[in-house]
Amino acid sequence: MALQDVLIDELRDMYSAENQLVKALPKLAKGAKDATLKQLFSDHLVETKGQVERLKEVFGILGKKPTGSHCNGMEGVIEEGADALEKDEEGPSFDSGIIGAALRTEHYEIAGYEACIAMAKTLGMGDVVSLLTENLNEELAAAKKVKAAGAPIMKAASRQAETPKGPKSGKEKYSAKKSKEDEKKAAPELKKK
Ligand SMILES: [Fe+2]
Numbered sequence: 791m792a793l794q795d796v797l798i799d800e801l802r803d804m805y806s807a808e809n810q811l812v813k814a815l816p817k818l819a820k821g822a823k824d825a826t827l828k829q830l831f832s833d834h835l836v837e838t839k840g841q842v843e844r845l846k847e848v849f850g851i852l853g854k855k856p857t858g859s860h861c862n863g864m865e866g867v868i869e870e871g872a873d874a875l876e877k878d879e880e881g882p883s884f885d886s887g888i889i890g891a892a893l894r895t896e897h898y899e900i901a902g903y904e905a906c907i908a909m910a911k912t913l914g915m916g917d918v919v920s921l922l923t924e925n926l927n928e929e930l931a932a933a934k935k936v937k938a939a940g941a942p943i944m945k946a947a948s949r950q951a952e953t954p955k956g957p958k959s960g961k962e963k964y965s966a967k968k969s970k971e972d973e974k975k976a977a978p979e980l981k982k983k
């Protein structure tokens with residue numbers, strides 16, 4: 791597979807990821823308790839829509855269609871965000887979980903764009919590199935803003951009383967069981983020095 795084909799696959803993944811985020815970001819904006827955080831997610835939704843457009847431009851340059859690859863990774867990351875939105879935590883503690891999910895999202899995108907930019911640079915595709923760098927810079931700025939907004943929220947969360955835990959949901963029980971399996975599967979490898 792030539793590098794250009796690999797790049798196109800990666801870009802289709804990014805296109806799917808950004809489209810998934812267009813759908814997910816309003817849920818984070820709605821769910822977040824803190825006004826700054828809400829605003830941040832709403833602003834980033836506007837940027838994300840622009841990123842989808844830039845990716846379409848990239849595909850225009852490459853003469854390919856943008857669809858063709860669903861991003862499973864982003865689906866998983868968004869699923870983690872949905873879990874954070876279901877937590878019984880209150881106020882700042884609840885928002886701290888959302889911040890964790892948002893940072894995962896941004897850094898997943900950052901990794902994706904960095905890989906695509908490296909490939910496009912290698913192929914000497916200056917126009918593609920420029921467009922992708924605009925998207926990357928927005929993701930880097932978004933992650934920075936989420937971290938900055940998160941600092942006072944986490945401070946407030948550290949002073950909050952613990953929320954009494956209700957019984958585990960079916961989903962939580964399944965997750966706990968799977969995490970035990972993860973540990974068990976790793977054990978033989980971890981024993982090796
Ligand atoms: Fe994005």
Ligand SMILES: [Fe+2]
Nearest residue numbers: 896899929932
């Ligand atoms: Fe983003």
